[in-house]
Amino acid sequence: xxxxxxxxxxSVSAGEYIAHHLTFLNGTGGxxxxxxxxxxxxxxTVFWAVFIALSGGFxxxxxARRATAGVPGRFQAAVEILVEMVADQxxxxxxxxxxxxxxxxxxxxxxxxxFLMNAMDFLPVNLIPNAWTAIYAGLGHDPHxxxxxxxxxxxxxxxxxxxxxxxxxxLYYNIKIKGVGxxxxxxxxxxxxxxxxxxxxxxxxxxNLAMQLIEFCAKTVSHGMRLFGNMFAGELIFMxxxxxxxxxxxxxxxxxFLMLGHIVAGFAWAVFHILVVTLQAFIFMMLTLVYIxxxxxxx
Amino acid sequence: xNLNATFIAQIVVFLVFAWFTMKFVWPPITKALDxxxxxxxxxxxxxxxxKTNLALxxxxxxxxxxxxxxxxxxxxxxxxxxxxAIVEEARAEATRIVAAARxxxxxxxxxxxxxAREELRSQVAVLAVAGAERILRREINAxxxxxxLTNLKQELS
Numbered sequence: 001x002x003x004x005x006x007x008x009x010x011s012v013s014a015g016e017y018i019a020h021h022l023t024f025l026n027g028t029g030g031x032x033x034x035x036x037x038x039x040x041x042x043x044x045t046v047f048w049a050v051f052i053a054l055s056g057g058f059x060x061x062x063x064a065r066r067a068t069a070g071v072p073g074r075f076q077a078a079v080e081i082l083v084e085m086v087a088d089q090x091x092x093x094x095x096x097x098x099x100x101x102x103x104x105x106x107x108x109x110x111x112x113x114x115f116l117m118n119a120m121d122f123l124p125v126n127l128i129p130n131a132w133t134a135i136y137a138g139l140g141h142d143p144h145x146x147x148x149x150x151x152x153x154x155x156x157x158x159x160x161x162x163x164x165x166x167x168x169x170x171l172y173y174n175i176k177i178k179g180v181g182x183x184x185x186x187x188x189x190x191x192x193x194x195x196x197x198x199x200x201x202x203x204x205x206x207x208n209l210a211m212q213l214i215e216f217c218a219k220t221v222s223h224g225m226r227l228f229g230n231m232f233a234g235e236l237i238f239m240x241x242x243x244x245x246x247x248x249x250x251x252x253x254x255x256x257f258l259m260l261g262h263i264v265a266g267f268a269w270a271v272f273h274i275l276v277v278t279l280q281a282f283i284f285m286m287l288t289l290v291y292i293x294x295x296x297x298x299x
Numbered sequence: 300x301n302l303n304a305t306f307i308a309q310i311v312v313f314l315v316f317a318w319f320t321m322k323f324v325w326p327p328i329t330k331a332l333d334x335x336x337x338x339x340x341x342x343x344x345x346x347x348x349x350k351t352n353l354a355l356x357x358x359x360x361x362x363x364x365x366x367x368x369x370x371x372x373x374x375x376x377x378x379x380x381x382x383x384a385i386v387e388e389a390r391a392e393a394t395r396i397v398a399a400a401r402x403x404x405x406x407x408x409x410x411x412x413x414x415a416r417e418e419l420r421s422q423v424a425v426l427a428v429a430g431a432e433r434i435l436r437r438e439i440n441a442x443x444x445x446x447x448l449t450n451l452k453q454e455l456s
Binding site for chain 1: 335
């Protein structure tokens with residue numbers, strides 16, 4: 001949130017500043033040209049996602065290793081509250097005890113991981129990118145190409161990756177619970193039902209199948225895009241707020257005014273973002289449970 | 300907004316992390332929670348049992364106390380009776396001893412009085428004879444007046 005003034009002083013315009021901050025580190029020295037290119041990988045997203053997964057996993061493991069049935073400490077109690085919350089939601093939404101053995105821990109993973117990845121937004125927007133610029137330049141590279149994005153959930157690859165994983169799990173549980181035949185029957189007979197008349201049955205089957213495919217696509221896309229959109233917008237607003245303070249040109253009225261705006265807006269948005277970060281993590285977890293729960297139930 | 304291989308990487312990391320949580324995080328914590336729940340249930344049951352036991356014990360204690368008080372009262376009553384009997388007996392004994400002593404003393408006194416009287420009588424007889432002898436030595440022959448003297452002696456007894 002705290003702006004580093006040097007960004008604009010190097011004769012970088014606000015547009016260039018934002019664009020630089022929104023470019024991933026993918027090894028090409030610039031932004032990705034094609035819409036879809038599986039030859040590239042965003043090193044920053046992968047690094048931070050894995051780093052956060054390891055940190056969050058370690059925290060959970062640390063709590064689990066020392067968990068006792070006796071009086072819990074504060075840390076253990078906090079983790080227990082999370083586990084209890086996830087377990088309760090899973091129990092309400094997924095009625096198969098067998099499936100819950102995997103899906104409940106999966107939901108906990110989703111919540112912890114998404115929450116921590118979202119929380120990367122609370123770090124000052126220029127802190128890690130500037131540190132990376134220094135390291136990158138120190139390694140003898142062009143500092144103008146030192147791209148670094150620290151919020152993995154503001155990368156559509158990360159959120160859609162998770163959403164598609166949930167979709168794959170939904171397909172798996174559909175087949176596991178209903179069998180291939182049962183599920184195939186459901187695909188053509190729900191949501192509008194079937195008919196005794198073969199012609200109507202065929203028409204309804206096509207419509208049902210289309211509806212089912214649209215439903216799966218819509219669920220998955222909205223699942224991933226909702227999180228991405230929220231976090232991308234949150235990050236972007238932090239950058240815009242940072243730009244206000246970055247226009248500092250000395251002790252004059254416009255600079256002071258903008259700096260005050262930066263402080264007030266930065267504080268307000270950060271506080272509001274606490275809600276967004278937690279809420280989006282919770283929503284992502286709940287939708288994961290809801291979708292997998294739906295895969296267990298016939299229409 | 301561009302898709303690339305990060306997408307695949309994220310899927311892999313996600314599944315690995317979920318597997319890790321399922322394997323190493325979820326079971327110990329839920330186990331601890333379940334164990335604590337059963338521990339608390341046991342504790343509550345034990346507390347209930349202890350409360351019942353306490354009530355029972357209190358009742359038994361009060362019963363025992365009542366019994367002890369009753370038996371103490373019985374013992375005290377017996378002891379008082381016995382003491383009264385002992386006192387009574389002692390008093391009777393004392394009365395008896397006093398009576399016996401008095402009787403003995405009276406007998407002794409009577410015997411002494413009798414003996415004194417006998418002695419006195421014989422002395423009086425001797426004195427009378429001696430007096431009479433002196434008077435009669437001159438005029439009375441003892442042999443002649445023997446009957447008279449014997450009569451006199453008998454009269455004095």
